[in-house]
Amino acid sequence: MIWMRECEVAVVGGGPAGLSAALEASTLGAEVVVLDRDDGPGGQLIKQTHRFFGSRAQHAGVRGIDIPDILTEEATEQGVEMIFGAEVAGYYPDGVLTFKKDQKWCKLRPERVIFCTGASERFLAFPGSDLPGVYGAGAVQTLMNVHGVRPGQRVLMVGAGNIGLIVSYQLLQAGVDVVAIVEAAFDIGGYAVHASKVRRLGVPIMTRHTVTRAHGQQQVEGATLMQLDEDWDPVEGTEQYVDCEAICLAVGLNPLAELMWQAGCSMAWIPQLGGYVPICDEDLQTTVEGVYVAGDASGVEEASSAMMEGRLAGLGCAHSLDRVDSDRYRQRREELLHELAALRSGPTGAKIREGLQKMQQAQPLRQVLVEGSDC
Amino acid sequence: MSEYRIQQHPILQFSLGRRVKFYFEGEALEGREGEPVAAALHAAGVKVLKYSAERERPRGFFCAIGNCSACLMRVDGRANVRTCLEPLREGMWIERQQGKGDLDA
Ligand SMILES: Cc1cc2nc3c(=O)[nH]c(=O)nc-3n(C[C@H](O)[C@H](O)[C@H](O)COP(=O)(O)OP(=O)(O)OC[C@H]3O[C@@H](n4cnc5c(N)ncnc54)[C@H](O)[C@@H]3O)c2cc1C
Numbered sequence: 198m199i200w201m202r203e204c205e206v207a208v209v210g211g212g213p214a215g216l217s218a219a220l221e222a223s224t225l226g227a228e229v230v231v232l233d234r235d236d237g238p239g240g241q242l243i244k245q246t247h248r249f250f251g252s253r254a255q256h257a258g259v260r261g262i263d264i265p266d267i268l269t270e271e272a273t274e275q276g277v278e279m280i281f282g283a284e285v286a287g288y289y290p291d292g293v294l295t296f297k298k299d300q301k302w303c304k305l306r307p308e309r310v311i312f313c314t315g316a317s318e319r320f321l322a323f324p325g326s327d328l329p330g331v332y333g334a335g336a337v338q339t340l341m342n343v344h345g346v347r348p349g350q351r352v353l354m355v356g357a358g359n360i361g362l363i364v365s366y367q368l369l370q371a372g373v374d375v376v377a378i379v380e381a382a383f384d385i386g387g388y389a390v391h392a393s394k395v396r397r398l399g400v401p402i403m404t405r406h407t408v409t410r411a412h413g414q415q416q417v418e419g420a421t422l423m424q425l426d427e428d429w430d431p432v433e434g435t436e437q438y439v440d441c442e443a444i445c446l447a448v449g450l451n452p453l454a455e456l457m458w459q460a461g462c463s464m465a466w467i468p469q470l471g472g473y474v475p476i477c478d479e480d481l482q483t484t485v486e487g488v489y490v491a492g493d494a495s496g497v498e499e500a501s502s503a504m505m506e507g508r509l510a511g512l513g514c515a516h517s518l519d520r521v522d523s524d525r526y527r528q529r530r531e532e533l534l535h536e537l538a539a540l541r542s543g544p545t546g547a548k549i550r551e552g553l554q555k556m557q558q559a560q561p562l563r564q565v566l567v568e569g570s571d572c
Numbered sequence: 573m574s575e576y577r578i579q580q581h582p583i584l585q586f587s588l589g590r591r592v593k594f595y596f597e598g599e600a601l602e603g604r605e606g607e608p609v610a611a612a613l614h615a616a617g618v619k620v621l622k623y624s625a626e627r628e629r630p631r632g633f634f635c636a637i638g639n640c641s642a643c644l645m646r647v648d649g650r651a652n653v654r655t656c657l658e659p660l661r662e663g664m665w666i667e668r669q670q671g672k673g674d675l676d677a
Contacts, residue, residue, distance in 0.1 A: 234638065234657075235637075246583045246584060317635065317639045318635060318639075327624075328630065328632070329619040329620050329621070329630050329631060329632020331634070332633060332634055333634060333636070335637070336633060336634060336636035336637070336656075339636040339637060340614065340633065340636055341578065344608065344611040345577060345578045345586035345588065346578070346611050346614050347575075347576050349576075370583065371578050372580075415619075415630050416619045416620060416630065453639070
């Protein structure tokens, strides 16, 4: 049996971006349904035991795991309907979303849709990298912090960005040895506070090093590390064997944009934002009318900006549904853009700012296409 | 007790389901009801979840959120089940899948 219904706004993904989008749109009076394939809200936040850095934005100092409850409670008060265990698999040209729930395919026809699907982890190719025991850093976080299972007793971490550093610290908290953190770049990418925390606990951070091989027949038993030269090639003779049962890859994320490809959104390749992202305007509306995007799916950033983006997209939807007068819309929009600009200021925001600039340069393409289709 | 299960954690408390028995390749193992099948297997020390289609390379847990397909297994006769998401239930029959799996079974 096919279940089909309509709603005003559908939000795909109930992480920080999706929950915030739902909250903003519903507060302004729109009817909102959130679909998430997980069995509860929060997205990536449910495994983040550390206190959030997030600059001036709300929730700084709160542990990531506590944020979903705060947002969900507010959203529920606003009458947002949330459907969990609902994996969205398609968005059709007639604006119908199809999702699988309890082994059944269900349909929803929203007037507006906001994709807040987050990102997926990047892989690194090296001999043996397909062996069991090589994990994404987020996977290790899920296994450990959600399910209470360690990946092994000795772990090698690849990548010294914030994720690599934070997950290393969480491994130590779970009683696991982190044999080393290797980082190909000259510098540690993550915040100094996170780096010194793991260093104090005796974990070496080896910059200009990478993993060149995972050893083991059926599963990881060790790894070879090598130093890199100026051209980022491994230096012969610097091979170093480490004994480990697990290798954890923290080498970045790619936006989960499949549904937006399917919706026919114009996409742009912007490495600073994590790969292919939908081209969108300041309201975060993509090139397909009524289709919005927010959070890591629109460019990999962090949770604070994901929440602000969610708000912005929710506001845009409510405005396009005539739920908010133009003055209030403009004022709120300024507020949110201002918050986002603050989050993206300073040296840590440089990469995102560059990415967004590229996005703006990609903008004319949309104009051309729109004008082209008019004549 | 499994060396993989975290017994004590400075921040988290794990509310695990009741102990249930399940079968992996015919062997009886114990896990916690409602946890993902792959987590239960991992806790029992099983890391190889399937073999790849062409070269029959072993595959294990990789993304944990249903994005990749490294953990596809045969569960109660159903092929291609994402065991990183599938909740464990009493008496489940879990098998390693060879290659692409057979939909008719
Ligand atoms: C180790 C680690 C540490 C971090 N630390 C910080 C920090 O200290 N501060 C900070 O601000 N940020 C931090 N971040 C980043 C932050 O977690 C993310 O930027 C943020 O969660 C992105 O929010 P989102 O809502 O866009 O996506 P997500 O949180 O990824 O949520 C996406 C949701 O969409 C759902 N979904 C995806 N596809 C579908 C589909 N087809 N159908 C239905 N549902 C779907 C998923 O189940 C998920 O619930 C950290 C990330 C990691 C991995």
